[in-house]
Amino acid sequence: MITASALQAGTKQRILDTAEHLFACEGYRGTSLRAITGKAGVNLAAVNYHFGSKRALLExxxxxxxxxxxxxxxxxxxxxxxxxLTEGKRPDIRAVLTAFIEPTILFRESERGAGDFITFIGRSFADPDDTVRTVFHRVINPMVQLLFRTVSEALPNQPKDIIFWRLHFTIGALFHTMHIYGAMKPAFMSMTTYIDARSLVNLIIPYVTAGMKA
Amino acid sequence: MITASALQAGTKQRILDTAEHLFACEGYRGTSLRAITGKAGVNLAAVNYHFGSKRALLExxxxxxxxxxxxxxxxxxxxxxxxxLTEGKRPDIRAVLTAFIEPTILFRESERGAGDFITFIGRSFADPDDTVRTVFHRVINPMVQLLFRTVSEALPNQPKDIIFWRLHFTIGALFHTMHIYGAMKPAFMSMTTYIDARSLVNLIIPYVTAGMKA
DNA sequence: GTCTATACGATGATAGAC
DNA sequence: GTCTATCATCGTATAGAC
Known part of the structure; x- marks a missing residue:
């Protein structure tokens, strides 16, 4: 039935949107199913009906x-x-880093609600909850592996473990940026330094490029 | 009384040590007072008696x-x-960053249990729990302000907001490093790249120095 | 002053009846 | 799909033993 299906889709999506927002604001552990379903205007049991569990909703x-x-x-x-490969020369490290970082930061403006997601992701790498880290790692890991491989091709003379750590410095800089860029309480410093996403990309790319080549 | 005082110190310290360890492993929110007191071998009410609340214990x-x-x-x-000031020339940016980063990373080996602390702190900046971020910010803020001021003196020609963001990239790299360096589950990548603290300092300093000057 | 035993009220995720 | 019951666990408070 069209009506039933539409209503069901509406419920699922409302839950997803609300959960995303609350996870970004209060964290996974700090967000109760009651808070999600209450704010979304759906029944408490709807989460277990549509997703199976709180963890599956997170996924x-x-x-x-x-x-x-x-x-x-x-x-x-x-x-x-x-x-x-076709041109027979190694990739440019700046281009490689840009390919990964630019879509990540600009993603904030791509869709409605994506800002909450970016904030949440910026925290997920170091989330104290094991569930969050596990789910997040499983989704991000292949991506990071590919990034590592491509960076290695761009810097063939650097030992792998040096690339490993420098890449982690880069990832740390990026995720911290994602977190504070979209943080609800932005000013841990007294000044508020607003910047648009495009300029932020133009700032972080030279920084991490210089670091990777140091 | 000596005996009573010694016992009290023992209880308080046992609570502090255990809490530190569990906060690092499970996070602030994920650690119950029952878990802390149970593992420390003290009564549940001891936390409230000695510290007043869970939040005060965190502090x-x-x-x-x-x-x-x-x-x-x-x-x-x-x-x-x-x-x-006495020599009349501006600070060296590499020396400034080293002054901040080196003690932080080497701190892990300075005292027993400091490793747990470093892991916990590496997560605190982006902790989903508002209590953790608030307490942590209050303690770290003056330090970061001083660092910002000193970096600004080292790079007098750079606009303040550029220094602001580059410093955040640096802090992100450092905290992410602290977090994964001491993480209980270190391998989100398949390879395990062990490194001693001294070598880690020697790796991160050139990275962030190059980034700050980029 | 310290520490213990226990109780309270709130809130958590989930499952089964409808 | 919804409502309600269930049962575990949370932080905290308190009364009394040492």
Whole structure:
């Protein structure tokens, strides 16, 4: 039935949107199913009916946005690798880092509600809750592996473990930026330094590029 | 009385040590007072008696280590500023960053249990729980302000908001490093790249120095 | 002053009856 | 799909033993 199906889709999506927002504001552990369903205007049991558990809801919240985002980043990285192969020269490290970072930061403006997601993701890497880290790692891991491989091709003379750590410095800088850029309480410093996403990309790319080559 | 006082110190310290460990493993929100007191072998009510609340316990856990650590970092930064003033030339950016980062990473080996603390702190900046971020910010803020001021003196030609963001990239790299360096589950990547603290300092300093100057 | 035993009120996720 | 019951666990408060 059209009506039933539409209503069901509406309920699922309302739950996903509300959960995403609350996860970003209060964290996974700090968000109760009562808070989600209450704010979404659906029944408490709807989460277990549609998703099975709170953990499964978390997975859906992450995958819904991360799927498309990863697709873009993967495409850009693969393009660089393909071009590098046909042209017979190694990839440019700045281009590689841009292929990963630019879509990530600009993603905030791509869809409605994506800002909450970026904030949440910026915290997920170091989330104290094991569930969050596990689910997040499973989704991000193939992406990071590809990034590592491509960076290694761009810097063939650098030992792998040095690349490993420098890449972690880069990821740390990026995720911290994602977190504070979208943080609800932005000013831990007294000054408020607003910046648009495009300028932020133009700031972070030279920083991490210089670091990776240091 | 000596006996009573010694016993009291024992209980308080056992609570602090256990809380520190569990906060690092399970997070603030994920650690119940029952878990802490149970593992410490003290009564449940002991936390409220000695500290007043779970939040106050968190404050003590943070301040106990952060006090000495901040003292070292402050001393080294102030020395650089003083020398810069007497010698009439601006501070070296690499020296400034080293003064802040080196004590932080080496702190792990300075005292027993400090490793748990470093792991916990590495997560605190982006902790989903507002209580953790608030308490942590209050303790770290003066330190970051001093760092910002000293970096600004080292790079007088750079606009303040550029320094602001680059410093955040640096802090992000450092905290992410602290977090994964001491993480209980280190391998989100398949390879395990062990490194000693000294070598880690020698890796991150050139990275962030290059980034700040980019 | 310290520490213990126990109780309270609130809130958590989930499952089964409808 | 919804409503309600269930049962575990939370932080905190308090009364009394040492």
């Amino acid at each position: 859906e919240v992450i995958k819904r946005r991360m799927g498309p985002l990863n697709q873009v980043r993967r495409k850009r990285l693969e393009e660089i690798r393909a071009r590098s | 003590e856990v943070i301040k106990r280590r952060m006090g000495p650590l901040n003292q070292v970092r402050r001393k080294r930064l102030e020395e650089i500023r003083a020398r810069s």
